[in-house]
Structures are given as structure tokens and as C-alpha cells.
Amino acid sequence: MKRSSRKQLQNRRAIWMSIIVLTGMVWSLYKLSASLTLASASLPLTELAVSPGKNHAAPQNGTSRYKILIDPGHGGKDPGAAGASGKQEKAYTLALSKKVFDQLRQDPVFEVVMTRTDDTFVELEGRAQIANELDADAFISIHGNTYKDPDVSGTETFYYADDSFVLAQKVHEQLVKSTGFKDRGVKKEGWKVLRDSKHPAVFLEVGYLTNRNNETDMLSEAHQIRTAQAIANGIKNYFARF
Ligand SMILES: [Zn+2]
Incomplete structure (x- = not known):
């Protein structure tokens, strides 16, 4: 393999690694925001469940x-x-x-x-x-x-x-x-x-x-x-x- 094509391969590998890491980061941010939305949406429900009482x-x-x-x-x-x-x-x-x-x-x-x-x-x-x-x-x-x-x-x-x-x-x-x-x-x-x-x-x-x-x-x-x-x-x- 030529020196230049080995260099190209390394570059391509680095680009793919960056894409995978970035995708992972975006995915975990999405999951985090989804769980936060769920938590805030469930608050009034909890209050409703306990407040009317008698x-x-x-x-x-x-x-x-x-x-x-x-x-x-x-x-x-x-x-x-x-x-x-x-x-x-x-x-x-x-x-x-x-x-x-x-x-x-x-x-x-x-x-x-x-x-x-x-x-x-x-x-x-x-x-x-x-x-x-x-x-x-x-x-x-x-x-x-x-x-x-x-x-x-x-x-x-x-x-x-x-x-x-x-x-x-x-x-x-x-x-x-x-x-x-x-x-x-x-x-x-x-x-x-x-x-x-x-x-x-x-x-x-x-x-x-x-x-x-x-x-x-x-x-x-x-x-x-x-x-x-x-x-x-x-x-x-x-x-x-x-
Ligand atoms: Zn009295």
C-alpha cells in the first residue's frame, strides 16, 4: 500500500469515528431531554392523584x-x-x-x-x-x-x-x-x-x-x-x- 493511500485510510477512519461519537452524543442528549420532558409532564399528574382526597x-x-x-x-x-x-x-x-x-x-x-x-x-x-x-x-x-x-x-x-x-x-x-x-x-x-x-x-x-x-x-x-x-x-x- 502506498504511503498516501494509507494516510487517506487513516483520515477516513478518523472521520467515521468522529461521526459515531457525535451521533452517540446527539442520541444521549435526545434521551436526556425526553426524560426531562417526561418528568415535568408527570408532576401535575402526581399532584392530581394526591390532592382531592376526601x-x-x-x-x-x-x-x-x-x-x-x-x-x-x-x-x-x-x-x-x-x-x-x-x-x-x-x-x-x-x-x-x-x-x-x-x-x-x-x-x-x-x-x-x-x-x-x-x-x-x-x-x-x-x-x-x-x-x-x-x-x-x-x-x-x-x-x-x-x-x-x-x-x-x-x-x-x-x-x-x-x-x-x-x-x-x-x-x-x-x-x-x-x-x-x-x-x-x-x-x-x-x-x-x-x-x-x-x-x-x-x-x-x-x-x-x-x-x-x-x-x-x-x-x-x-x-x-x-x-x-x-x-x-x-x-x-x-x-x-x-
Ligand atoms: Zn362555651
Whole structure:
């Protein structure tokens, strides 16, 4: 073989090697981009698979609304606790509940109903029954706490059914931040109003009316507005998951 043709062969071999290497590189880049596209396309699917979760929180009757029942504790012949100042719990729960109602009503996704809008007595049995008849997506009972020791203070949230726990947690989280009171936690309790409710139900003890400091805050208009916003935000955070 001539020296020049050997050189030509080497050149040709080098060209072929380059073509093979380049093709390999292009192919692996193509594979990489394809797998990246697949990964990004599969993300929303994964989210869809986990997010809707519980049926009870789905909007009712094909509308885009969640029904929220706000329950101002006590009323009429049942005054509830007597605060450190002698003021009655039933007046506090009504004042705060009306503010929660006003807050939630501003968001068209919510249809908001109250168990009472004035100083009337509603049977304990009647309250959960209203929630069940309404097919409410959430039942929020609002109270002020009482204890014989006036030093006891703080915010606590109660629930009974397991599917009410997250609602309790979401509302409590906001409530505690807003009241600035001692965090007494989220607790499971078999109270009738919670037990009888077929849908997520929580019972808020915003603070201790028998504690002078808690009561002074709770009866102030500004504190009530902030507390109402916190309860509404907790409810919104809960429904934002669906
Ligand atoms: Zn009460």
C-alpha cells in the first residue's frame, strides 16, 4: 500500500469515528431531554392523584361553594361562662362569630350560615343537626373558656372525628398566632356537638374569659377583628388543600 493511500485510510477512519461519537452524543442528549420532558409532564399528574382526597370537602351540588356553618356558642337562656368582668360568654361568641361571617362572606367560594344571629337559644342537639341538614363542609363552634382558677389562660381547639383533625389544626395554627395567648393545643374531645356532626367540625375556645388579661383582649374590637381574620384564614388554608 502506498504511503498516501494509507494516510487517506487513516483520515477516513478518523472521520467515521468522529461521526459515531457525535451521533452517540446527539442520541444521549435526545434521551436526556425526553426524560426531562417526561418528568415535568408527570408532576401535575402526581399532584392530581394526591390532592382531592376526601369527598366531603368537594363543593356541593355542582356549585363552586363550600358551605360553612358558624356557631356562636350559647345564647338566650344559656349565657355560657361569666367572664372576669361579669360579662357573658354568649355576647362574646355572637360578636366574634358575626365578624368571622363577614370575613368569609367576602370570598365567593364560601357560602356562610350561622346557627344564630341574635340572642336566641339554640338546643345543643339542634346545632349539629343544622350542620348535617345543610350538608355543611365545615362546622365551626365558637366559645370563650372558663375555669375556677383565674390564672389559667390560653387558646385551645377541639375536634372529635379523625377527619376533623386537619381542620382543627389549620384553624388553631392561625388562631394561636393571632390571639397571642398561651398555646394549649389541639385536643380530641367527645362533646355532643362534635360527635353528632357528620362533617368536619371544630370547637374553638379562643381564650379564657375568666382570666382578666385574656378577657380584656377578647372584648376589644380590634382583637376580635384580628381573631375573626385568623379563623377565616385557617378555614381558607384548610380548603386550599382540595
Ligand atoms: Zn362555651
